[in-house]
Amino acid sequence: MRFNSTLIVIDPTPRRADGEYMAHARISGSRADGTGYEIHSSGDLAGFDAREDAIAYAKNWAQDWLHARFG
Structure with a gap:
């Protein structure tokens, strides 16, 4: 499945902790009026x-995660 990057954004920026990079993802969207939401x-x-x-x-x-919920 391909997601429309103008509607759904994945921010995979890791954080540094105890000498390693901790992977985490923030998935957000954009409404028709341009406002964002998590x-x-x-x-x-x-x-x-x-x-x-x-x-x-x-x-x-x-x-x-997106594929499992929105197919």
């Missing part, structure tokens, strides 16, 4: 040594 925030998903690995994990997790 759909879901994952909390910490997993820890990684590399920032890029945390980002990739969070993106995949968010896409799976």
Whole structure:
């Protein structure tokens, strides 16, 4: 499934904690009038040594979460 990036945005920015990058995802949307709203925030998903690995994990997790709920 492909999501319209103008309506749904995945922010996979990890946070740094205890020497590792904690993957998490914030999924938000945009209403017709342009105002934003949060759909879901994952909390910490997993820890990684590399920032890029945390980002990739969070993106995949968010896409799976969206697919499971909105098909």
